[in-house]
Amino acid sequence: MNVVVLGAGTVGRTVAELLCNSGVNVCVVDEQASVLRRVEEQLDVQTVCGAAFDVAKLFQAGIQVADLCLAVTSRDEVNLVSASIAREMGASRSVARVFNPIFRDNSTFDYQRHFNVDRLISLEHLTALELARHIRSSSVLAVENFIRGGVEVHGILVGPKARAIGIPLNQLKLPITVRMGLISGKGRSIIPGADDAVQGGDHVTLIGTQGELDKVVGQFADRTGERQRVVIAGGGEIGLNLARLLGRTRCRVTVLESDVARCDFIAERLPNCSVLHADVKSKADLEEARVGKSDVFVACTGRDEENIVCGVEAKELGCRRLLTIVRSPDYANVLERIGIDVAVSPREAMARQIVGLVAKGPVLERSPIAGGFAEVWEVEVRKNAPATKSTLRELQLPNCLVAAIERKHYVSVPHADDQLQAGDTVVLMVPRTSEQEVLRLFSAD
Secondary structure (H helix, E strand, O other): OEEEEEOOOHHHHHHHHHHHHOOOEEEEEEOOHHHHHHHHHHOOOEEEEOOOOOHHHHHHOOHHHOOEEEEOOOOHHHHHHHHHHHHHHOOOOEEEEOOOHHHHOOOOOOHHHHOOOOEEEOHHHHHHHHHHHHHOOOOEEEEEEEOOOOEEEEEEEOOOOOOOOOOOHHHOOOOOOEEEEEEEEOOEEEOOOOOOOOOOOOEEEEEEOHHHHHHHHHHHOOOOOOOEEEEEEOOOHHHHHHHHHHOOOOEEEEEEEOOHHHHHHHHHHOOOOEEEEOOOOOHHHHHHOOHHHOOEEEEOOOOHHHHHHHHHHHHHHOOOEEEEEOOOHHHOOOOHHHOOOEEEOHHHHHHHHHHHHOOOOOEEEEEEEHHHOEEEEEEEOOOOOHHHOOEHHHHOOOOOEEEEEEEOOEEEOOOOOOEOOOOOEEEEEEEHHHHHHHHHHHOOO
């Protein structure tokens, strides 16, 4: 497999190293020759010195035969344009890293479709997702989104008094755009049938559109227990994304931010979240925010040293659990010794996401769930694939769920009598044990 990485910064180097270790042929493009020399010394990759949007340099990097182009420079506009050019020049797929959240907001304009980019990845959003998973709230958390955000995968811990307990799936009256993809718990992990029911303590994976998914949370989540109190130190993009994610759970979220204008910005967008103007390095400000009474303290400012300092202060004040963002690998050996429970690296979160995009054949992206028991796939339906020959009922997919179909830019949840067509994009829930059978159905003859 051939991958072209545009940008040799921290993220670009991490991704290139990970891909090299996976046996992928990598070419790295960057404007700085000194940076590329260091990359060549450390990694077995090809390099091209030049601008990421320079057509001649892209041609020299072999973009015309690339299976994947990853535009991960530090500038959103460069990444979007470069990924778009790469796609036009022949790259099978292209991915652009973006920082500004407007590029991922399809409510006003679909940048991804406009630039013909296969996926937009936000390092900040991925990091917030990683932190949210570690917090392990007792309610719903977005696991991943597919088909340009048209479909989301959510994980829910079923509460002991949830309304859905013991009710067969065919009687739950879920919206037609929502599918229950997986039930895990008490020694079982199954893709449920019509007669299966959830029990308290089960983990349920739901797939559907965001608006409809939000409507069914109340059937599974326990709303009677005590709400978990989470304090987020730092109101940057990571903190904002994390607060937004936790806002859909039973967490009471407080954000500490030193910039007054940013406080107003966050408060306007997250009305159910408490926002305090505070210096996270000040013990007095942490005490005033009652950090010692919190269940979880998340340090996600823009500086590693600041995250470590305020995290240690929070722990000493009595906070039960401490999560922190650490960008530099130099601190890895000291984190556990100073009481940090979980350290999340943004570049590692990005790298793991990109590895999921490196797949041969019809699978465009794969995301593991339920401890690796199953994966959610985004699959391109190819001409003459066996999956196009019959209706979904007649295909008898091996223990696999077809959760959504995108056809001509329209996303729908399929019925048993629907038939896939070449050019469709499909979201599948696939157990590990069925991977090869499903691949055969979606691979062209």
